[in-house]
Amino acid sequence: AYDIIALGETLLRLTPPDLQRLDQSAGFDVQVGGCESNTLSAMARLGLNCAWLSRLPENELGDRVRQSLRQHNVDVQHVSPGGDDRLGLYFYEPGRAPHRSQVIYDRADSAMARMQPADLPVALFQPGRARLFHTSGITLGLSASACATAQQALQLALEAGIPCSLDINYRQRLWSPQRARLCLEPLLGQLDLLLVAERDIQALWPEAWDAHCHERTLRRFQRWAPNSLLVMTRGSAGAALLTPAGELHQTDAFSAQEVERLGGGDAFAAGFLSAWLAGKSHSEALRQGAAVAAFKYATPGDIAWINRSQLDRLLADPAATGLC
Numbered sequence: 001a002y003d004i005i006a007l008g009e010t011l012l013r014l015t016p017p018d019l020q021r022l023d024q025s026a027g028f029d030v031q032v033g034g035c036e037s038n039t040l041s042a043m044a045r046l047g048l049n050c051a052w053l054s055r056l057p058e059n060e061l062g063d064r065v066r067q068s069l070r071q072h073n074v075d076v077q078h079v080s081p082g083g084d085d086r087l088g089l090y091f092y093e094p095g096r097a098p099h100r101s102q103v104i105y106d107r108a109d110s111a112m113a114r115m116q117p118a119d120l121p122v123a124l125f126q127p128g129r130a131r132l133f134h135t136s137g138i139t140l141g142l143s144a145s146a147c148a149t150a151q152q153a154l155q156l157a158l159e160a161g162i163p164c165s166l167d168i169n170y171r172q173r174l175w176s177p178q179r180a181r182l183c184l185e186p187l188l189g190q191l192d193l194l195l196v197a198e199r200d201i202q203a204l205w206p207e208a209w210d211a212h213c214h215e216r217t218l219r220r221f222q223r224w225a226p227n228s229l230l231v232m233t234r235g236s237a238g239a240a241l242l243t244p245a246g247e248l249h250q251t252d253a254f255s256a257q258e259v260e261r262l263g264g265g266d267a268f269a270a271g272f273l274s275a276w277l278a279g280k281s282h283s284e285a286l287r288q289g290a291a292v293a294a295f296k297y298a299t300p301g302d303i304a305w306i307n308r309s310q311l312d313r314l315l316a317d318p319a320a321t322g323l324c
């Protein structure tokens with residue numbers, strides 16, 4: 001069985017080298033990035049059995065994404081063929097103050113945005129084939145057909161008794177808070193695990209957000225996902241978890257020399273979900289999420305480029321947390 005199957009889009013990422021500006025550089029560094037595949041890549045690097053579900057063009061750009069995920073040991077054999085459809089791109093411009101970093105998407109009508117429920121590998125959504133299904137708000141926000149596909153995948157997983165997890169990962173360039181809420185809210189009650197950044201609660205559910213007390217934010221937000229383990233990431237302030245019974249757990253962030261924050265939430269999810277699948281305690285899972293996120297912050301690109309021994313070494317260092 002797969003430890004995790006995850007549905008989402010992976011984009012080609014183009015970044016000007018050496019902190020140049022987008023309208024300055026003559027060339028780009030090329031990498032791949034996508035919320036779910038970032039999470040899977042880190043989990044596969046930690047030794048978990050991970051399959052990525054998506055739709056890719058049948059050309060060299062699609063091959064490039066496949067190869068780079070295979071490099072981390074992610075299984076890409078269930079990806080659906082996307083014919084001549086396009087691969088989505090994004091431009092990432094790093095910024096050092098007073099410049100700001102920014103992301104520009106060029107992903108409309110991509111192969112993944114055109115994925116249909118019928119493209120899902122239904123044979124994987126059977127009891128015993130996977131231990132966890134994972135997707136994100138990005139996938140649900142891509143297009144009407146990607147949304148229908150993700151909803152169908154969640155339904156199939158539920159019917160097969162496969163636990164489901166969702167990372168809200170709100171992207172204002174994809175959809176408005178109103179549209180995101182309309183789509184997400186009916187799903188939240190069905191999830192075993194819900195990951196959400198504190199700033200996304202602020203953006204989408206301002207009535208739950210308390211500027212002075214993150215515990216109150218989390219407890220108020222629980223009314224939208226009463227059955228889930230609720231994990232709220234807080235960037236350099238760490239993360240908190242609330243169980244359906246109302247038990248609170250927290251972790252500090254690990255200290256990291258920051259190179260790039262992009263992908264930090266996906267890395268956190270990788271560490272947390274790996275620990276959850278291994279049956280670790282809630283506190284240990286939070287701490288492992290924070291540790292993988294710290295490795296990501298210290299690495300260029302969207303993926304936490306780690307291995308198990310590096311992670312174990314950091315987790316064994318009691319002085320490593322609380323220094324953010």
Ligand code: KDG
Binds near residue numbers: 034
């Ligand atoms: O979380 C990081 C992702 O946002 C990045 O890898 C690109 O998937 C991406 C997106 O849609 O923004």
